Amino acid sequence: MSESPKERPLPASGDLVVIGAGVIGLAIGWRAAQRGLRPLVLDAGEPGAGATGVAAGMLAPVTEADFGEEALIELNLASARRYPDFIAELEAESGHATGFRQTGALNVAVDRDQAEELRRLHELQRELGLEARWLSAGECRALEPALATRVTGGIDAPGDHQVSPRLLAGALRAALERAGGSVRPFARARSVAVEGGRVSGVELQSGEMIAAPAVVVAAGAYAGELELPSGAGVPVRPVKGQILRLLGDRAAPLISRIVRTPEVYAVPRSDGRVVVGATVEEQGFDAAVTAGGVLELLRAAYEVLPGITELELVQASAGHRPATPDNEPVMGEGAVPGLVWATGHWRNGVLLAPLTADAIAALLDGEAPAPELRPFTPHRFAAAGVTG
Amino acid sequence: MSESPKERPLPASGDLVVIGAGVIGLAIGWRAAQRGLRPLVLDAGEPGAGATGVAAGMLAPVTEADFGEEALIELNLASARRYPDFIAELEAESGHATGFRQTGALNVAVDRDQAEELRRLHELQRELGLEARWLSAGECRALEPALATRVTGGIDAPGDHQVSPRLLAGALRAALERAGGSVRPFARARSVAVEGGRVSGVELQSGEMIAAPAVVVAAGAYAGELELPSGAGVPVRPVKGQILRLLGDRAAPLISRIVRTPEVYAVPRSDGRVVVGATVEEQGFDAAVTAGGVLELLRAAYEVLPGITELELVQASAGHRPATPDNEPVMGEGAVPGLVWATGHWRNGVLLAPLTADAIAALLDGEAPAPELRPFTPHRFAAAGVTG
Numbered sequence: 175m176s177e178s179p180k181e182r183p184l185p186a187s188g189d190l191v192v193i194g195a196g197v198i199g200l201a202i203g204w205r206a207a208q209r210g211l212r213p214l215v216l217d218a219g220e221p222g223a224g225a226t227g228v229a230a231g232m233l234a235p236v237t238e239a240d241f242g243e244e245a246l247i248e249l250n251l252a253s254a255r256r257y258p259d260f261i262a263e264l265e266a267e268s269g270h271a272t273g274f275r276q277t278g279a280l281n282v283a284v285d286r287d288q289a290e291e292l293r294r295l296h297e298l299q300r301e302l303g304l305e306a307r308w309l310s311a312g313e314c315r316a317l318e319p320a321l322a323t324r325v326t327g328g329i330d331a332p333g334d335h336q337v338s339p340r341l342l343a344g345a346l347r348a349a350l351e352r353a354g355g356s357v358r359p360f361a362r363a364r365s366v367a368v369e370g371g372r373v374s375g376v377e378l379q380s381g382e383m384i385a386a387p388a389v390v391v392a393a394g395a396y397a398g399e400l401e402l403p404s405g406a407g408v409p410v411r412p413v414k415g416q417i418l419r420l421l422g423d424r425a426a427p428l429i430s431r432i433v434r435t436p437e438v439y440a441v442p443r444s445d446g447r448v449v450v451g452a453t454v455e456e457q458g459f460d461a462a463v464t465a466g467g468v469l470e471l472l473r474a475a476y477e478v479l480p481g482i483t484e485l486e487l488v489q490a491s492a493g494h495r496p497a498t499p500d501n502e503p504v505m506g507e508g509a510v511p512g513l514v515w516a517t518g519h520w521r522n523g524v525l526l527a528p529l530t531a532d533a534i535a536a537l538l539d540g541e542a543p544a545p546e547l548r549p550f551t552p553h554r555f556a557a558a559g560v561t562g
Numbered sequence: 563m564s565e566s567p568k569e570r571p572l573p574a575s576g577d578l579v580v581i582g583a584g585v586i587g588l589a590i591g592w593r594a595a596q597r598g599l600r601p602l603v604l605d606a607g608e609p610g611a612g613a614t615g616v617a618a619g620m621l622a623p624v625t626e627a628d629f630g631e632e633a634l635i636e637l638n639l640a641s642a643r644r645y646p647d648f649i650a651e652l653e654a655e656s657g658h659a660t661g662f663r664q665t666g667a668l669n670v671a672v673d674r675d676q677a678e679e680l681r682r683l684h685e686l687q688r689e690l691g692l693e694a695r696w697l698s699a700g701e702c703r704a705l706e707p708a709l710a711t712r713v714t715g716g717i718d719a720p721g722d723h724q725v726s727p728r729l730l731a732g733a734l735r736a737a738l739e740r741a742g743g744s745v746r747p748f749a750r751a752r753s754v755a756v757e758g759g760r761v762s763g764v765e766l767q768s769g770e771m772i773a774a775p776a777v778v779v780a781a782g783a784y785a786g787e788l789e790l791p792s793g794a795g796v797p798v799r800p801v802k803g804q805i806l807r808l809l810g811d812r813a814a815p816l817i818s819r820i821v822r823t824p825e826v827y828a829v830p831r832s833d834g835r836v837v838v839g840a841t842v843e844e845q846g847f848d849a850a851v852t853a854g855g856v857l858e859l860l861r862a863a864y865e866v867l868p869g870i871t872e873l874e875l876v877q878a879s880a881g882h883r884p885a886t887p888d889n890e891p892v893m894g895e896g897a898v899p900g901l902v903w904a905t906g907h908w909r910n911g912v913l914l915a916p917l918t919a920d921a922i923a924a925l926l927d928g929e930a931p932a933p934e935l936r937p938f939t940p941h942r943f944a945a946a947g948v949t950g
Binding site: 418420450462463464465466467468469472473475476482483484485486487490 | 806808850851852853854855856857860861863864870871872873874875878
């Protein structure tokens with residue numbers, strides 16, 4: 175995915191250590207480097223190979239809107255609005271493409287239950303003033319002729335877009351390195367060190383200590399695995415997702431925009447690939463691709479897009495989204511001064527990367543916490559008596 | 563699959579060239595070497611990586627019996643009878659395991675149409691005196707508790723077994739080399755050379771000539787691609803099959819015998835893997851694993867064995883079975899003296915390897931053609947005016 179950077183000496187300390195080189199950690203590192211900090215971004219494996227490497231990259235605040243999550247919907251919309259400028263700046267600074275495509279999304283129903291669910295979603299979208307229009311079955315098929323005849327109608331969301339998370343991670347790494355930051359793969363953090371009541375660095379699984387006055391935990395689902403002083407953690411659990419990569423004819427793509435139902439989504443890349451996802455499984459860190467997961471995805475995709483049977487099945491993979499008890503992200507400084515959280519992004523990590531990076535980098539640079547972070551403070555779990 | 567043999571000089575000629583190092587070509591080579599011939603077995607790629615590498619290895623003359631194929635059923639049964647001794651001798655001579663398991667097979671129906679189809683099959687099996695007993699749904703589930711409750715009954719075929727084709731190919735290669743034969747990978751045959759009215763050798767795609775007084779075409783579906791003198795070919799076409807490899811708990815296997823319906827089969831290996839196959843597609847040499855093929859297999863397997871959803875999906879692959887116009891094998895000397903055919907084995911290549919190898923090696927050693935080969939002569943297509 176990302177190109178290998180030139181060999182350079184790896185710093186053993188810096189102004190800032192970021193644990194996790196997924197899109198969240200890399201974006202924070204890039205924005206911090208732009209502000210003159212010297213971030214070192216650690217990853218337990220290859221950068222971008224965790225949840226980032228399995229994500230479909232939907233930027234879908236409108237079709238992913240859900241009841242009772244008004245604060246999160248606002249956050250998602252705010253990050254989506256930043257995406258075009260974020261991508262333009264990133265592609266210019268990195269020299270990498272990111273696969274950002276402003277295609278829109280069509281959310282359709284293939285049976286009566288799904289139609290009722292989408293009607294309720296559309297009501298919510300209208301109440302919130304989101305850009306979403308109800309379409310008849312015929313109008314849906316006029317937009318996407320490959321839709322199954324059983325489609326009864328759906329929601330056109332012309333502002334929901336996509337990016338390639340793998341390309342995005344590569345671009346972020348390149349931009350971060352050009353801005354003076356570093357990435358260190360295969361450096362698994364074991365614990366966060368605390369001295370005199372505030373963070374002093376990170377200890378690796380190898381025993382190596384990396385000193386830093388500030389540490390960002392952007393380790394996704396693995397944030398819950400870090401050793402921390404009592405009361406300093408936040409509760410993060412992995413939620414397994416399986417995803418398929420199909421390949422069709424680039425010259426005659428099956429679909430031209432994101433097509434989804436309440437059960438499945440299909441995201442068309444510009445090279446003829448179609449990403450189909452995703453299961454939602456509470457399975458701990460089990461990362462197996464299962465017969466049941468693949469069957470569920472293919473069956474749901476076939477119901478809405480019968481033509482997928484002709485596509486090549488190139489890859490099936492599984493990863494772990496980071497989820498908190500309320501399924502909302504956790505962003506900001508927690509109980510230990512200098513220890514900053516940026517995880518729990520659940521299904522919205524790629525979408526939320528620009529806003530998260532801007533807000534966390536500002537915080538690290540000494541600014542007051544951005545008001546949009548307030549609902550997502552790590553302190554909400556301590557207040558509720560829940561810690562990681 | 564097979565272990566790398568020690569480096570040795572590759573012969574540029576021999577008593578015999580076999581085109582194709584699948585189980586058919588390797589078994590012929592082994593039997594010929596045992597008779598003192600010096601066979602050279604060529605393969606366009608890796609030995610055992612064609613149809614052999616994608617086959618499930620069912621040895622199922624009873625559950626695969628079909629109307630109007632009495633001669634072929636006889637041939638299948640005759641080869642199945644040779645299997646235990648063939649394996650014992652091969653494992654002893656090669657020092658390799660082959661995954662031969664005498665598990666039996668259970669052929670069940672999950673709906674009324676399948677039940678009628680199996681009732682007709684059972685009638686045929688009884689007429690032919692095959693070892694097959696009709697079981698009630700309860701009796702089926704007593705044998706295999708993982709069967710779906712929708713199973714209405716089925717046929718117990720305790721004599722249908724399995725072998726691992728990949729292990730078998732490796733064992734055959736080792737035995738053949740110990741007996742004085744050679745295998746040459748990545749040597750694609752372009753044409754068969756004829757001089758003075760009889761075969762004189764093989765020309766490779768590279769232009770290299772390999773002289774030999776006898777040539778066996780065991781190239782599977784690729785037999786039809788060889789350049790041959792006019793009228794010397796036989797018509798062989800590829801029939802695509804897709805197959806899945808699942809992995810379950812070795813200590814608690816989902817099934818203990820082959821479980822199949824008229825639509826799908828599941829073959830349990832001793833290491834916890836379950837091979838699920840296979841699609842039958844007239845697609846030429848297209849070898850793509852497709853969303854539709856995987857969906858078809860998983861859906862049919864789920865209907866009979868709901869527990870497969872828990873298994874890991876380890877691999878999906880596609881290959882090409884060799885089929886003739888009458889879907890029966892073509893074995894024996896054809897229009898050109900010295901040019902011997904051993905292909906067209908359709909779904910029964912692994913099953914038929916022992917008998918094919920014995921009969922073809924005897925022919926190459928100067929014996930009269932075995933009577934069981936007579937129905938499968940290459941001349942039947944010339945008589946019908948059909949050539950490759």
